[in-house]
Every structure is written in C-alpha cells, then in structure tokens.
Amino acid sequence: DAKTTQPNSMESNEEEPVHLPCNHSTISGTDYIHWYRQLPSQGPEYVIHGLTSNVNNRMASLAIAEDRKSSTLILHRATLRDAAVYYCILRDFSTSGTYKYIFGTGTRLKVLA
Amino acid sequence: DTGVSQNPRHKITKRGQNVTFRCDPISEHNRLYWYRQTLGQGPEFLTYFQNEAQLEKSRLLSDRFSAERPKGSFSTLEIQRTEQGDSAMYLCASSSGNEAFFGQGTRLTVV
Secondary structure (H helix, E strand, O other), rough: OOOOOOOEEEEOOOOOOOOEEOOOOOOOOOOEEEEEEOOOOOEEEEEEEEEOOOOOOOOOOOEEEOOEEEEEEEOOOHHHHHHHEEEEEEEOOOOOOOOOOOOOOOEEEEOOO | OOOOOOEEEEEEEEEOOOEEEEEEOOOOEEEEEEEOOOOOOEEEEEEEOOOEEEEEEEOOOOOOEEEEEEOOOOOOEEOOOOHHHOOOEEEEEEEOOEEEEEOOEEEEEEO
C-alpha cells in the first residue's frame, strides 16, 4: 500500500486560509488521493478527493502536483469548527483494488481565535 | 437516511470475555469496513466486505476476531477472549462510491 507523509501538527488563525501538505512519492497510476478529517470524539468525515486535476467543493480545495507526488488541502477560511485531525489517504480504484482506506497519523490542525 | 449506526457506543468488559459489536450501514451501500483506532493513532484497517463477501482481512485480525455480514446489510464484529490490548475505538464505515461514511464508533474498554 502506498504511503503518505504529513506534518504532525499545524496552527492557523481563524478566518485565514490553511494549506495542509501531503507527500505521496510512491503513488501509483491507479491511486486516488482522498482527504478525511476527524473531529474530537467522532468518526472520520469525507472532505474531498481527486486523481490528477485540482478539485473544489463546498468544504475545501485540493491542489495536486503535476507529478502527483504531493498534494495540498486548502481550507479557504479556517473556523474553530475546522479544528481536527486531517488525513491524506491513497486509495486504489483499479478493478483489482480492494477500495480500502489506509490512514496514517494525519495532521492535527489547531485553529486560534 | 440516518447515517452509519454502531451499537453499543461504549462497552466495558472483563478480560477473557467475548464481545460483539453491530454496525448498520447506510442502506444500499455495498461496501462495509471495520477499523480500530487507539489514542493518538489513525484508524487501522481490519476488514472489508463487498455485499456479504468478506474480501480482505488485515493481519491485525487475529483468530480471536471474526466479522460477518450475513445478508449484505448489517455487520457484526466479535472479539473472543478479550485482552487488555483490545481496548480501542472500533469504527465501521460504509460506501457505494468514492466517499466512505463512518459511524461514531464503539469504544471498548477491557479491564
């Protein structure tokens, strides 16, 4: 299973943008890049996913490097509710893949009021 | 749709006892996953079902652990002869596409 590397923790001020990096140098051509977050005492929650092109949704944006060896999750205006652990995950979408999600230790985001 | 439901939310058991957890996925989600999470760690994959077929099991799933999804709907995870090291949050997730939906988990404490 391809691995991802993320910083253990980051801080941001409220109302400011946050860029959460992820390195995945061993990514294969059949891996999607997924981001989930986990708020305290909750199960993980889907944030966004992408393959090659940058993606936007109501929660965040995902910027994917041209060589796909790294990506960045962008929260455009951090709020206190965004304080969570953010996980970057590679997921094999090929027909022989098992669709499982392999979590690392993630980045703990602290948002300062 | 009320999301993924897990029961019980909390379970305290004595070492050596058997425990069973239940997961009710979102209706018509064909994929169901079980994960285990300990404090400060990300969720660890345990097993995965596609409908009623258990397609993959982690090495973490020792012979004391068994999971079933008999009719491709709800699933159960049983731990036999519990050990203190089994204390963790057990998470269930279901999916029919690219997005997985997680339950709030069952917190197991083995005393």
